[in-house]
Amino acid sequence: MNTATHAPQVERIELDELVCWRVRTSSAELLIAQQGAQVLSYRRNGDQPLIWLSEQASYHQGQSVRGGIPVCWPWFGDLARNPQAVQALYLGNDPAPAHGLARALDWQLLEIDASQDAVNLQFALLQPQQGWPNWPHNVDLHLHIHLDERLHISLSSHNRGHQSVVLTQALHSYFAVSDIRQVQLDGLAGTHYIETLHDWQERTQHGEVIFEGETDRIYLDIPDRLSIVDPAWQRRVHLQSSGSRSAVVWNPWIDKSLRLSQFAPDAWQRMLCIETANVLDDALHLRPGEQKSLAFTLWAEPLVN
Numbered sequence: 001m002n003t004a005t006h007a008p009q010v011e012r013i014e015l016d017e018l019v020c021w022r023v024r025t026s027s028a029e030l031l032i033a034q035q036g037a038q039v040l041s042y043r044r045n046g047d048q049p050l051i052w053l054s055e056q057a058s059y060h061q062g063q064s065v066r067g068g069i070p071v072c073w074p075w076f077g078d079l080a081r082n083p084q085a086v087q088a089l090y091l092g093n094d095p096a097p098a099h100g101l102a103r104a105l106d107w108q109l110l111e112i113d114a115s116q117d118a119v120n121l122q123f124a125l126l127q128p129q130q131g132w133p134n135w136p137h138n139v140d141l142h143l144h145i146h147l148d149e150r151l152h153i154s155l156s157s158h159n160r161g162h163q164s165v166v167l168t169q170a171l172h173s174y175f176a177v178s179d180i181r182q183v184q185l186d187g188l189a190g191t192h193y194i195e196t197l198h199d200w201q202e203r204t205q206h207g208e209v210i211f212e213g214e215t216d217r218i219y220l221d222i223p224d225r226l227s228i229v230d231p232a233w234q235r236r237v238h239l240q241s242s243g244s245r246s247a248v249v250w251n252p253w254i255d256k257s258l259r260l261s262q263f264a265p266d267a268w269q270r271m272l273c274i275e276t277a278n279v280l281d282d283a284l285h286l287r288p289g290e291q292k293s294l295a296f297t298l299w300a301e302p303l304v305n
Helices: 253-257
Strands: 008-014 017-022 028-033 038-044 108-115 117-127 139-147 150-159 166-167 168-175 184-186 191-193 200-205 216-219 227-232 236-243 245-252 270-280 284-286 290-302
Touching: 008 108, 008 184, 017 117, 038 150, 108 290, 150 168, 150 284, 168 227, 168 290, 227 270, 284 290
Parallel strands: none
Antiparallel strands: 008 017, 017 028, 028 038, 108 117, 117 139, 139 150, 150 290, 166 284, 168 270, 184 227, 191 200, 191 216, 216 245, 227 236, 236 290, 245 270
């Protein structure tokens, strides 16, 4: 029996206006856009995708692609819903873009390293000399992607300035599921969350999370591991995080799907966002010279009844 493995392959491709990188190992395929250092899709050979990419995704400069793992930084969501210290760092008079600046900018690919059956890619978003428009703070951002039998992603912020910086951030992961109505999210029972759809009330999660309608919740003081139980695809998808005590759980359901860009009317059935985050009281505080990382590892296991 031939047990030899093929060396990993990294290929530069273009999807419409975006430069992308396709990574193939003997057991997996990963697609990454250089804009935003955004993972677009990820699957293991012969399996259903782990990361969901919209069938209606468009690839245009200055516009985040629907699906994958967008990087939200240096604020998450609506800036006005962020802590005052985060809002104060934005100096623009124009409305701040949702989810910050990083996902619509071109990053630099600093390194590709392939060895045996693993690949490392290092992307950087370095502060330009004149600073970013409306956010002139000297913070460099790096995204490290390591693909072996699992997918490992780490987002590091380094404050090179002389003043402290407070920011919120998220790795906005779109997970592929067989049917959102049939899956369950384990690990959050007993935790507190903010119900953004009902006046941002604080509530307690009773039992594991199931999905019966539009969901947009910020979970607080979460455990390090969450799992998506997907009986139809006979798998349990694990998300192991570090540097994070908060997560956003989101599915637009039927009505909101009709208002979303790059989103088919029935796409809500096939995706679930679990966003590894530093939001609200979990905001990231960086003293001058300080560096901190937000990271997660993703893998799937067969579902044992």
